[in-house]
Structure formats: structure tokens, C-alpha cells
Amino acid sequence: MKKYNYLVLMALLSLTVFSQGNTYTQGFGKFEGLAMTPPMGWNSWNTFETNIDEKLVKETADIMVSSGMAAAGYNYIVLDDGWMAKERDVNGNLVPDPVKFPSGMKSLIDYVHAKGLKFGLYNCAGVQTCAGYPGTRGYEYQDARFYASLKIDYLKYDWCNTAGINAPEAYATMSNALKTAGRPIAFSLCEWGDNKPWEWGKPIGNLWRISGDIYPCFDCEYHHEEGNWSSWGFMKIIEMRKDIRKFSGPDHWNDFDMLEVGNGMSNTEDKSHFTLWSMMASPLIAGNDFRKMSNETLAILTNKELISINQDKLGIQGFKLSAEDGLEVWVKPLSDENWAITFLNRTDQTKTINYDWKKNLIKDVDFGFEADFNKTTFKIKDLWKNKEAGTTKKNFVANIASHDVIVLKLIK
Numbered sequence: 001m002k003k004y005n006y007l008v009l010m011a012l013l014s015l016t017v018f019s020q021g022n023t024y025t026q027g028f029g030k031f032e033g034l035a036m037t038p039p040m041g042w043n044s045w046n047t048f049e050t051n052i053d054e055k056l057v058k059e060t061a062d063i064m065v066s067s068g069m070a071a072a073g074y075n076y077i078v079l080d081d082g083w084m085a086k087e088r089d090v091n092g093n094l095v096p097d098p099v100k101f102p103s104g105m106k107s108l109i110d111y112v113h114a115k116g117l118k119f120g121l122y123n124c125a126g127v128q129t130c131a132g133y134p135g136t137r138g139y140e141y142q143d144a145r146f147y148a149s150l151k152i153d154y155l156k157y158d159w160c161n162t163a164g165i166n167a168p169e170a171y172a173t174m175s176n177a178l179k180t181a182g183r184p185i186a187f188s189l190c191e192w193g194d195n196k197p198w199e200w201g202k203p204i205g206n207l208w209r210i211s212g213d214i215y216p217c218f219d220c221e222y223h224h225e226e227g228n229w230s231s232w233g234f235m236k237i238i239e240m241r242k243d244i245r246k247f248s249g250p251d252h253w254n255d256f257d258m259l260e261v262g263n264g265m266s267n268t269e270d271k272s273h274f275t276l277w278s279m280m281a282s283p284l285i286a287g288n289d290f291r292k293m294s295n296e297t298l299a300i301l302t303n304k305e306l307i308s309i310n311q312d313k314l315g316i317q318g319f320k321l322s323a324e325d326g327l328e329v330w331v332k333p334l335s336d337e338n339w340a341i342t343f344l345n346r347t348d349q350t351k352t353i354n355y356d357w358k359k360n361l362i363k364d365v366d367f368g369f370e371a372d373f374n375k376t377t378f379k380i381k382d383l384w385k386n387k388e389a390g391t392t393k394k395n396f397v398a399n400i401a402s403h404d405v406i407v408l409k410l411i412k
């Protein structure tokens with residue numbers, strides 16, 4: 001009997017030890033394959049900053065579906081800074097703001113999921129977020145478990161209040177925490193490019209910001225006196241990091257920041273902004289108020305042809321081929337040996353293009369693609385006009401208005 005008891009005790013003990021050993025599995029690295037094409041969605045920050053609540057989110061999700069945005073490919077609804085209460089609870093857990101979200105975050109996320117959409121939240125690697133809410137520093141694993149329990153699909157992770165922290169380590173810690181929590185959550189690094197996340201972000205995240213914040217203007221710098229920092233017009237962001245294209249690709253994208261389409265620029269500038277984000281294979285995260293969206297804004301955001309350039313499965317970021325007197329030519333290799341080519345007029349006057357293909361061969365030295373129009377004739381489609389436009393046998397001749405683009409698909 002004694003021996004029997006001893007055996008039972010040992011068996012129970014070993015089971016406990018065995019099961020303890022198996023309840024915890026440390027995860028490393030990002031969830032692979034969550035962003036094989038650039039993520040598309042909506043984020044609250046550009047229009048609403050911290051003025052967000054459940055009504056806004058529900059209405060935005062409703063319109064995302066009813067307007068055709070979801071059918072065009074937009075599927076993430078991401079709540080940026082300001083979704084939390086100012087303090088963690090007594091156990092150190094994050095608390096969704098009970099005034100802004102009276103029905104609770106979980107029920108809101110269920111609502112968004114029931115529409116066939118995905119849901120994202122924001123936090124920060126520092127002690128506080130940029131708007132002064134509880135940051136994640138020291139709470140990485142606890143917060144990751146909280147996000148997994150809410151069933152979110154995307155985490156944007158910012159870089160305010162991080163004095164003394166090592167960026168690759170801080171982002172790796174959060175990435176590992178998400179992996180350990182076990183729910184596939186796309187990880188969006190928002191480190192602004194300060195520590196070159198393109199050089200170390202690939203095993204850690206699915207996308208990374210490459211610049212400071214965007215501002216709704218063509219080419220301005222908007223200086224915030226308070227805090228001494230700048231937001232950037234979309235051409236400034238494009239110029240800033242156009243040379244890091246070889247670091248971007250399927251599941252590891254250079255993120256040129258949320259879109260400002262519909263946020264105060266002219267329709268022409270919005271069209272150019274959307275075109276360049278498509279050419280750069282940047283994530284397409286709308287940042288406007290869907291409830292007040294004009295038909296023109298919706299048409300730009302849902303242009304199928306441009307989205308197909310952005311979402312092309314080759315996943316290659318475009319580059320500037322030439323620039324002369326403010327008339328620029330940007331190109332992007334596409335699958336099936338096709339190309340996208342964008343003429344951009346940066347000047348204040350209308351310009352005339354007379355483009356001799358045979359004198360303008362394309363060579364992509366980073367990825368090894370080439371188009372020689374002496375050897376190969378391509379059919380041309382004008383993507384914003386959605387019209388055939390001849391072939392590369394003849395010069396392409398057109399007028400292009402100030403700050404406007406003409407986007408052609410060259411089809412082999």
C-alpha cells in the first residue's frame with residue numbers, strides 16, 4: 001500500500017512537472033505570412049487623433065462595407081492612440097476607456113469581425129504613448145496576452161517616450177510577446193525610421209514606418225513648435241526614403257504612413273498621393289472620415305487599377321527613373337513582366353510630355369529587371385482613364401496638369 005501511494009504520488013508529481021513544462025512556450029519572431037501584399041485598411045489618427053469612440057468605429061466599419069471599400073481590399077480597422085484609460089488597473093492590465101467604449105472593446109471587436117473585417121490597436125514601446133496613455137515598456141507579455149484575448153489582428157507599435165531603450169530589442173521583445181501569446185497579429189513597427197528598422201525589422205514585423213508623420217500637403221514641412229518636430233507633405237516622405245526599396249517586399253513592407261486622401265488637398269493632389277503610395281507598394285491605410293467622404297475621394301481610394309499596382313504579387317517598391325524640369329518618371333516592376341510607369345508634374349504649370357520609349361530604357365538595378373523598348377513592344381493602358389493608350393512603338397504624348405500624374409501600365 002505504501003509503495004502504491006508512493007507510485008501514485010510520483011506519477012502525479014511528474015504529470016504536474018510535465019504539464020508545467022508544456023504550458024509555456026516562448027515564441028520568437030513575427031507571425032509569417034500575414035501581409036503578403038501591403039496591408040489595406042483605415043486608421044483613426046489622421047482625422048480624429050484621440051477623439052475616438054465606439055460609434056465612430058461602428059459607423060466606419062459599416063461604411064467600409066457599404067461603400068465598396070471592403071470589396072476593393074480594405075479590411076483593417078485600426079484604433080490609434082487614445083483608446084485606453086489613463087491608468088492601468090490594479091493588476092497592471094490595460095483598460096479600454098469606459099467612456100469612449102461603454103459596450104467594451106471585446107464587443108466592438110466582435111462587431112467589426114462580424115462584418116468580415118479585421119481589427120487593430122495601437123500602443124507604444126515607451127513608458128507612455130505619444131498622447132500620454134499607458135505605454136507597454138515592461139508590460140510586453142501582459143499586453144500581448146490582453147490583445148490575444150481581445151482577438152485583435154494588428155498592432156501598431158509606436159516609439160514615443162523611449163529614452164534609453166534599444167529599438168531592435170524593444171521591437172523584438174514585443175514581437176516575441178505576440179508570438180508567445182499565440183494569436184496571429186500583424187505587427188506594424190512605428191519607429192519613424194530613426195534607427196533604420198528596414199535593416200532589422202524583417203524577422204520582427206510585417207511593416208515599418210520609414211518617416212515621421214505625414215501632413216496633408218503636396219511638398220511642405222509642417223513644424224510643430226511645441227515639441228520641436230515636423231510632419232511631412234507626401235512628396236517629402238517619398239523623397240526621404242526612396243532609396244531603401246530593396247528592404248521592402250512581401251510580408252516586410254516599407255510603410256510610407258497613413259493616407260491623407262480626402263483630408264484637405266485637391267483631388268489632383270489626392271490622386272498623386274494615392275498613385276505614389278501604390279507605386280511604392282506602401283500599405284494603404286485610409287485616414288479620412290468615411291462619414292463625410294465625397295464621391296471623388298471614394299473613387300480615388302477604390303480605384304481598382306491603382307490598387308492592383310499596389311497589391312501586385314511581386315511586391316516590389318517602385319523607383320524614380322528620371323527627373324527633368326519638375327517632370328518626373330517613376331516606374332515599378334510588376335508580375336508577368338509588366339510595368340507601371342507614372343509621370344508626375346511637380347511644378348505649378350501644365351507640362352507637355354513627349355516620351356520616346358526607345359530612348360528611355362528601364363533598368364532596375366536592385367531587383368534585376370529590365371525593359372528594352374527597342375526589343376519589346378508593350379501595350380499601354382492609362383490607369384486613371386481606364387483606357388487603352390496605344391503601344392510603346394510610338395512616343396507617348398500628353399499634357400499633364402500641375403501636381404497631377406498620368407499612370408500607365410505597360411503590358412507585355
Ligand code: GLA
Nearest residue numbers: 045080081130131158190213
Ligand atoms: C505618432 C505616430 C502617429 C500616431 C501618433 C499617436 O506620432 O507616428 O502615426 O500614431 O503618434 O499619438
